[in-house]
Amino acid sequence: MTALRLYLVRHGEPVASDMFIGHADVGLSPRGLRQADAVAQALAPVPLAAIYSSDLERAAIGAARIAATGSERPAPSALLELREMNLGVLEQVSFRDGRARVPELARLGYDDLLDHRLPGAESVRDLAARVVPCVVGLVARHRRGPGESRRAPAPAVVIVAHNTVNRVVLACAAGLGPAGYTRFEQAHGSLNRVDVPDTWSATDPWAGTRIGLVNWTPEATETAALSR
Numbered sequence: 001m002t003a004l005r006l007y008l009v010r011h012g013e014p015v016a017s018d019m020f021i022g023h024a025d026v027g028l029s030p031r032g033l034r035q036a037d038a039v040a041q042a043l044a045p046v047p048l049a050a051i052y053s054s055d056l057e058r059a060a061i062g063a064a065r066i067a068a069t070g071s072e073r074p075a076p077s078a079l080l081e082l083r084e085m086n087l088g089v090l091e092q093v094s095f096r097d098g099r100a101r102v103p104e105l106a107r108l109g110y111d112d113l114l115d116h117r118l119p120g121a122e123s124v125r126d127l128a129a130r131v132v133p134c135v136v137g138l139v140a141r142h143r144r145g146p147g148e149s150r151r152a153p154a155p156a157v158v159i160v161a162h163n164t165v166n167r168v169v170l171a172c173a174a175g176l177g178p179a180g181y182t183r184f185e186q187a188h189g190s191l192n193r194v195d196v197p198d199t200w201s202a203t204d205p206w207a208g209t210r211i212g213l214v215n216w217t218p219e220a221t222e223t224a225a226l227s228r
Contacts, residue, residue: 006195
């Protein structure tokens with residue numbers, strides 16, 4: 001039995017898609033807004049117990065659109081702990097100029113950042129240290145308790161966050177720990193679902209979790225349907 005359905009959303013395409021963005025606060029491009037609307041429409045039939053996002057605008061926009069779609073939606077809550085990885089001196093530096101600013105990028109890629117910190121930045125493990133306890137706390141808050149009726153559907157919670165945040169949570173749900181973040185892709189405007197079992201325990205929060213959906217992009221589905 002499922003005690004909670006956790007939907008993880010990556011924000012839509014940002015306005016500054018040609019530069020490094022971590023903690024930098026930017027909005028969504030016109031396409032990013034369409035992606036946010038597509039996710040909101042996909043989740044419209046799902047009764048939601050709570051909506052969370054990072055406190056960065058590009059994620060908060062998506063949470064607001066989910067809250068505005070469907071009936072009796074809860075108001076979104078923004079959490080600093082759910083921010084993307086801090087990129088330090090690379091924040092808002094163009095991809096073209098990144099290597100000039102940080103020469104070590106010539107030998108490093110995203111998959112090398114589990115424990116490596118770029119100048120002034122977080123590592124993926126640093127991000128996991130703030131994200132994972134936050135998500136576990138949200139599961140503990142909203143999951144169906146052992147004494148509650150199983151006749152009603154399990155509660156559903158949405159988190160609108162970022163590429164690395166979602167990858168780390170999916171990796172933990174798959175039993176890989178934060179190091180497994182490289183095994184998952186997250187397109188802009190993608191939707192994922194993690195099912196938390198009735199046997200959930202705070203001492204082993206990822207035991208028995210199941211991943212029901214990964215990196216599904218409603219915008220792409222809609223575009224394909226329109227092109228037929």
